[in-house]
Amino acid sequence: MSEEKIYNDIPGTIVFDSDQAARGYHLNQFCISLRLAPNREAYKADREAYIDKFPMTAEQREAALNQEWNLLLELGGNIYYTSKLAAYHGINFQELAGLMTGMGSTDYRAMMIKGGRSVENNRYKSEWEDK
Amino acid sequence: MARITSGVACSHVPALGVASDQGLHGDDYYSPIFKGFEYSREWIEKEKPDVIFLVYNDHCTVFDARLIPTFAIGCATEYPPADEGWGPRPVPVVKGHQAMSSHIAQSLILDSFDMTIINEMEVDHGLTVPLTMMFGQPDEWPCPVVPLAVNVVQYPAPLGSRCYALGKSIRKAIESYPEDLKVCVFGTGGMSHQLQHERAGLINAEWDARFMDLLVNDPETGCNIEHIEYLREAGSEGIELVMWYVMRGALNENVEEVHRFYHVPASNTAVGHLILENR
Numbered sequence: 001m002s003e004e005k006i007y008n009d010i011p012g013t014i015v016f017d018s019d020q021a022a023r024g025y026h027l028n029q030f031c032i033s034l035r036l037a038p039n040r041e042a043y044k045a046d047r048e049a050y051i052d053k054f055p056m057t058a059e060q061r062e063a064a065l066n067q068e069w070n071l072l073l074e075l076g077g078n079i080y081y082t083s084k085l086a087a088y089h090g091i092n093f094q095e096l097a098g099l100m101t102g103m104g105s106t107d108y109r110a111m112m113i114k115g116g117r118s119v120e121n122n123r124y125k126s127e128w129e130d131k
Numbered sequence: 132m133a134r135i136t137s138g139v140a141c142s143h144v145p146a147l148g149v150a151s152d153q154g155l156h157g158d159d160y161y162s163p164i165f166k167g168f169e170y171s172r173e174w175i176e177k178e179k180p181d182v183i184f185l186v187y188n189d190h191c192t193v194f195d196a197r198l199i200p201t202f203a204i205g206c207a208t209e210y211p212p213a214d215e216g217w218g219p220r221p222v223p224v225v226k227g228h229q230a231m232s233s234h235i236a237q238s239l240i241l242d243s244f245d246m247t248i249i250n251e252m253e254v255d256h257g258l259t260v261p262l263t264m265m266f267g268q269p270d271e272w273p274c275p276v277v278p279l280a281v282n283v284v285q286y287p288a289p290l291g292s293r294c295y296a297l298g299k300s301i302r303k304a305i306e307s308y309p310e311d312l313k314v315c316v317f318g319t320g321g322m323s324h325q326l327q328h329e330r331a332g333l334i335n336a337e338w339d340a341r342f343m344d345l346l347v348n349d350p351e352t353g354c355n356i357e358h359i360e361y362l363r364e365a366g367s368e369g370i371e372l373v374m375w376y377v378m379r380g381a382l383n384e385n386v387e388e389v390h391r392f393y394h395v396p397a398s399n400t401a402v403g404h405l406i407l408e409n410r
Binding site for chain 1: 190191192195196197214215323325327328330331332333334338358359363364398399401
């Protein structure tokens with residue numbers, strides 16, 4: 001894509017565009033396969049044998065096996081897919097957000113009850129430079 | 132002839148489906164949200180649409196990464212609830228209206244919208260949660276549904292202006308359907324939310340309020356909100372809100388806002404809801 005990706009200056013955000021989708025195709029198909037119970041059972045029985053059916057990169061494979069949620073997104077994963085892998089590990093959407101933000105479930109949930117993360121100082125990467 | 136009388140905008144947060152299915156809708160966390168829809172359930176019982184035209188997005192359930200249609204219309208006789216990883220929701224099978232669906236699909240394509248046609252499909256929380264919020268827990272959904280699935284998962288989603296134009300074409304299609312049927316159009320998803328990475332949890336209530344104001348009173352301006360604004364101001368998943376513009380395009384230029392509800396949070400998301408009647 002020759003078009004400039006103006007959305008790349010949003011902090012803490014990986015926009016799932018066609019480049020990311022191409023990069024993450026097999027990773028995402030692995031994750032979404034866990035939507036179905038027989039596949040979850042097969043993964044449980046032998047995680048390495050199951051994941052090797054999906055020709056992803058070694059880095060993606062390690063990140064999936066080690067549940068590195070932010071890295072998975074950076075390597076082409078999309079949250080609607082990686083959330084299925086999280087669900088397999090008994091992690092719901094809000095708990096997953098607690099992990100990705102580094103806040104932990106309790107603090108993250110409390111932040112949401114107080115109205116969520118403000119957009120102020122969270123629009124541009126330059127605003128995060130001091131963090 | 133068929134006619135559109137009203138529109139409903141409604142978030143489709145999966146946690147609301149779980150809350151309803153597990154009987155948690157009366158607890159401290161969820162009851163303010165379900166209370167916000169009490170008016171809506173009474174309203175729709177009086178409105179009694181014959182058909183619901185429901186705009187939503189599939190969350191990689193039917194359309195995983197293999198196939199990503201931008202606009203796809205369901206033309207099936209029924210749509211069973213999908214297993215999204217923890218068993219299908221215990222809600223009724225969604226009945227379709229095959230004859231009206233096929234008529235709309237044909238009309239849209241001849242009006243220059245190159246639709247994907249779906250003849251067999253399961254539906255996920257994106258479609259069933261708005262039905263739950265509006266109808267509660269009936270043994271059967273009270274009317275058939277024509278589903279329209281929009282890609283908002285892989286960037287870029289269709290432009291808001293294109294969604295708005297599609298809504299106008301849907302209206303033409305429905306108004307040329309020969310049977311005398313009353314149609315309510317649902318636009319679902321949103322409002323501001325980001326589910327991913329370090330900025331997860333973003334909520335922008337001020338932006339959401341402005342979005343609803345523009346949608347209702349100045350859609351010609353609001354439909355031109357650019358993707359970068361949705362991403363930055365409403366969160367990476369807030370871009371789902373383009374789907375509300377399909378609904379708005381199908382309504383009259385002038386509408387009456389008969390109900391508005393907004394609540395933070397449901398899980399990671401701001402819940403927004405509007406009922407609009409044609410004037």
